[in-house]
Amino acid sequence: MNDVARTAGVSLKTVSRVVNGEPSVTPDLAARVRAAVESLDYRPHLGASMLRRNDRRTRMIGVLLEDVANPFSGALHRAIEDAARDRGVHVLTGSLDEDEQRERDLARAFRQRQTDGLIVAPAGSDQSYLSRFTGTPIVFVDRPPSGFGADTVVSTNVAGAAGAVRHLVAHGHRRIAFLGDYQRRATARERFRGYLQALGHRPGPVVHDVRGEVAAERATLALLRRADAPTALFTGQNLITIGAVRALQRIGLHQSIALVGFDDFPLADLLDPPVTVVAQHPARMGRAAADALFERIDGHNGPPREIRVATTLIPRGSGEIRIAPAR
Amino acid sequence: MNDVARTAGVSLKTVSRVVNGEPSVTPDLAARVRAAVESLDYRPHLGASMLRRNDRRTRMIGVLLEDVANPFSGALHRAIEDAARDRGVHVLTGSLDEDEQRERDLARAFRQRQTDGLIVAPAGSDQSYLSRFTGTPIVFVDRPPSGFGADTVVSTNVAGAAGAVRHLVAHGHRRIAFLGDYQRRATARERFRGYLQALGHRPGPVVHDVRGEVAAERATLALLRRADAPTALFTGQNLITIGAVRALQRIGLHQSIALVGFDDFPLADLLDPPVTVVAQHPARMGRAAADALFERIDGHNGPPREIRVATTLIPRGSGEIRIAPAR
DNA sequence: CTACTCCAAGACAACGTTGTCTCTCGATGT
DNA sequence: ACATCGAGAGACAACGTTGTCTTGGAGTAG
Structure with a gap:
C-alpha cells in the first residue's frame, strides 16, 4: 500500500x-x-x-458432511453453497467418513479459521464437545446431534418410513422385511420406528446394522431363503436398496418381491422394475440449514429449532408389485 | 492474549x-x-x-468445479480434499455451472482470500484473465485452459473414444453414430476426434451440441428413425448416455442397438442391458491435480505440464451386442 | 569467592491496515 | 478584504501477534 x-x-x-x-x-x-x-x-x-x-466476520462458513463424493452430501453441499453465494459467503468443506475423531478435528480447525458458522452432518454419537464453541453458530443437518442443542434440519424419517410400509400393506403385503443401517445412527432408528408403527404388533423379519451394498445383497439373499420369506422389502437407506435390487435380480425375483427404499437415487427409474422410493429432499434440507445458520449469524437468538423436511413417496413400480396370489 | x-x-x-x-x-x-x-x-x-x-500461506486452496452435486465433480473434490488433508490444508469450493462470469468472479474471490493455490475445471472458453494471477499457482483439471498455460490434468479423451468405437467395430458394427456435447467444450471435441480416428473416412451419423438427458433422448430417437439408422451408438458424455438408454428402452431396441458411453455412472451395471462405458478416473485425476498443485506451491517452477489419466473400457453388455445378421 | 556462561522470561518494535483527528486550501458571504 | 465553513487529504495510533534484543538470575569453573 x-x-x-x-x-x-x-x-x-x-x-x-x-x-x-x-x-x-x-x-x-x-x-x-x-x-x-x-x-x-x-x-x-x-x-x-x-x-x-476488528471484524470478526470472515464471510466463510464450514460444512462437515459424510462424504462430498456421495450424491446426498453433494446435493446438500450445493444447496448450501447457493444460499451462501446469495450472501457473498464462501464455503469450506470436509468429509467425515463416519469418523468421530475427524468430526472433532475438522470442527475445531474450521472454528480456528474463524468461520462465521458451521453446518454439521454429525458422524459421531456425541457432540457435547461443541458446547465450548461459544460464538460460532452451528446447525445440524440430516442427523440430530446428541449432548448438544442447536438448530437441526432432518427428514421426516418416521412418517416417511411408515408411509412406505403402509404403501406395501395397501398392495396386499403382510410379511414385510426391514433392512436397516447401523442402529447407532439416529436416522436408522427413526426409520425403523416408522416401520414398526405401520405394522403395529406384527412386524416381519428385521435385519439391522447392514452396511453397504455388498452386505445388503447378502442379507437380502439370506432373508429370501428363509421359510417365512417376506413378500416385500423396505430398505432403510440408499446403498441397502441397491444391494437389495442386485440380490433380487440375481435370483430372478425382481418382478415378484415388492421393494420400497428410503432415499432416492439416480437412475432408480431406469431399473427393471423401476424402484419405488421415499425421496428425501437434500436440496431443500441444505437450503433450510443454510437459512437457519445465517439467521443465527445475523444474531437470532431463540432456543434450538427442529426443522423437519417432508419426504415424498415416489411410486415407480417395484413398490406396486402385488402379493403373489398363491405361494 | x-x-x-x-x-x-x-x-x-x-x-x-x-x-x-x-x-x-x-x-x-x-x-x-x-x-x-x-x-x-x-x-x-x-x-x-x-x-x-508475514506468512503468505493460508493453508487453504480453492477448487472450482462444474457442480459439486454431480458425481464426477464430487469424486474430484473428494480426491483433492484427501490430498489436502495429508498436508493440513483446507479446501474452499465453488460450483460454476458452465458460467464464464462466475468462473472469473470465484477465481478472483478465492485469490483475494489468499488461497495458496487454485484447481480449476474451467467453464469459460478463455482463461487469459488468469495471467494476472501471479503468485497463485493454478492447476486445471478435466478440461484444458485456453489463453493461459498451466499444469493440466485430463483424461485420454481421444484414445478412450477411439478405443470405444473400435470395440464396436470389433463387434461387427459399421454404422456407428456419435452423440456429443457442446462443441465449444474441448473434451467434446477430443472425443469426437477419437471417434473419427477409429472410423477413418467413413463416419456414421453425427449429432453435436446435445445438452442434457432430455435432448439426448430426443436426438437418439430421431437418429433411429432415419433410413440409414445406425446399429450402434457412441455417446460422448454421461447424461447423453443416459438419455440414449432411455430412448432405446422406450422403443424397445435396447437389446439390439449397441451402446458405449464415455464416462462411467453409478448403476450402469444394473441397467438392462448393463451399459458398457469408457470409464474416467476422477479420483485419480483429482489426486494428480492436487499433487501437481502442491508441487507448485512448494516452489516447483518448470514449464506447464500436461498429465493424461488413462481411461478404461468396461464391457458390461450394451457394447457387446453384435450387429443383427439381417436388416 | 569471583567471573563467566547460559537460558528463561520480558520489553519493544513491527507486520499492513483503517478509524479518528487535524490541517490546508478554496469557496462563500458580508 | 476578511471571517467562516466545508471538504479533501494527510498524520498518527491501534488492532493482536511474533521476531529480536535485553535483562536477570542460577549454575559452573577456576
Whole structure:
C-alpha cells in the first residue's frame, strides 16, 4: 500500500480510501490510485484489514458432511453453497467418513479459521464437545446431534418410513422385511420406528446394522431363503436398496418381491422394475440449514429449532408389485 | 492474549511461546498458561498472526468445479480434499455451472482470500484473465485452459473414444453414430476426434451440441428413425448416455442397438442391458491435480505440464451386442 | 569467592491496515 | 478584504501477534 501511495503520489490513507470505495476522494486522484494499484498488482492484506477493523466476520462458513463424493452430501453441499453465494459467503468443506475423531478435528480447525458458522452432518454419537464453541453458530443437518442443542434440519424419517410400509400393506403385503443401517445412527432408528408403527404388533423379519451394498445383497439373499420369506422389502437407506435390487435380480425375483427404499437415487427409474422410493429432499434440507445458520449469524437468538423436511413417496413400480396370489 | 498473560501471571510473549509450542518455557509456567488459555477460551487471532509472521500461506486452496452435486465433480473434490488433508490444508469450493462470469468472479474471490493455490475445471472458453494471477499457482483439471498455460490434468479423451468405437467395430458394427456435447467444450471435441480416428473416412451419423438427458433422448430417437439408422451408438458424455438408454428402452431396441458411453455412472451395471462405458478416473485425476498443485506451491517452477489419466473400457453388455445378421 | 556462561522470561518494535483527528486550501458571504 | 465553513487529504495510533534484543538470575569453573 505504501508503494501504491508513492507511485500515485498520495498518502497511504488515500489509497485505503480508494480501495474501500469511500466517497470523499476526488475522481482524478482516485483514478491515479487505481492505476497504481493495477500496475503494482496490489492486493490488500485481509488479515491486517480484519485486524484493524476488528471484524470478526470472515464471510466463510464450514460444512462437515459424510462424504462430498456421495450424491446426498453433494446435493446438500450445493444447496448450501447457493444460499451462501446469495450472501457473498464462501464455503469450506470436509468429509467425515463416519469418523468421530475427524468430526472433532475438522470442527475445531474450521472454528480456528474463524468461520462465521458451521453446518454439521454429525458422524459421531456425541457432540457435547461443541458446547465450548461459544460464538460460532452451528446447525445440524440430516442427523440430530446428541449432548448438544442447536438448530437441526432432518427428514421426516418416521412418517416417511411408515408411509412406505403402509404403501406395501395397501398392495396386499403382510410379511414385510426391514433392512436397516447401523442402529447407532439416529436416522436408522427413526426409520425403523416408522416401520414398526405401520405394522403395529406384527412386524416381519428385521435385519439391522447392514452396511453397504455388498452386505445388503447378502442379507437380502439370506432373508429370501428363509421359510417365512417376506413378500416385500423396505430398505432403510440408499446403498441397502441397491444391494437389495442386485440380490433380487440375481435370483430372478425382481418382478415378484415388492421393494420400497428410503432415499432416492439416480437412475432408480431406469431399473427393471423401476424402484419405488421415499425421496428425501437434500436440496431443500441444505437450503433450510443454510437459512437457519445465517439467521443465527445475523444474531437470532431463540432456543434450538427442529426443522423437519417432508419426504415424498415416489411410486415407480417395484413398490406396486402385488402379493403373489398363491405361494 | 493479554488477559491470558495476566491470569497466568506471565508476560504476553510467554503466552505466545506456549501457544506456539516453543521449547524454552519451564513446564510449570507452560501449565499455568495452558490452564489460563483453557479457562478464558482464548483462541489466537489468525489474521494478526499471519500479519506479524508475514506468512503468505493460508493453508487453504480453492477448487472450482462444474457442480459439486454431480458425481464426477464430487469424486474430484473428494480426491483433492484427501490430498489436502495429508498436508493440513483446507479446501474452499465453488460450483460454476458452465458460467464464464462466475468462473472469473470465484477465481478472483478465492485469490483475494489468499488461497495458496487454485484447481480449476474451467467453464469459460478463455482463461487469459488468469495471467494476472501471479503468485497463485493454478492447476486445471478435466478440461484444458485456453489463453493461459498451466499444469493440466485430463483424461485420454481421444484414445478412450477411439478405443470405444473400435470395440464396436470389433463387434461387427459399421454404422456407428456419435452423440456429443457442446462443441465449444474441448473434451467434446477430443472425443469426437477419437471417434473419427477409429472410423477413418467413413463416419456414421453425427449429432453435436446435445445438452442434457432430455435432448439426448430426443436426438437418439430421431437418429433411429432415419433410413440409414445406425446399429450402434457412441455417446460422448454421461447424461447423453443416459438419455440414449432411455430412448432405446422406450422403443424397445435396447437389446439390439449397441451402446458405449464415455464416462462411467453409478448403476450402469444394473441397467438392462448393463451399459458398457469408457470409464474416467476422477479420483485419480483429482489426486494428480492436487499433487501437481502442491508441487507448485512448494516452489516447483518448470514449464506447464500436461498429465493424461488413462481411461478404461468396461464391457458390461450394451457394447457387446453384435450387429443383427439381417436388416 | 569471583567471573563467566547460559537460558528463561520480558520489553519493544513491527507486520499492513483503517478509524479518528487535524490541517490546508478554496469557496462563500458580508 | 476578511471571517467562516466545508471538504479533501494527510498524520498518527491501534488492532493482536511474533521476531529480536535485553535483562536477570542460577549454575559452573577456576
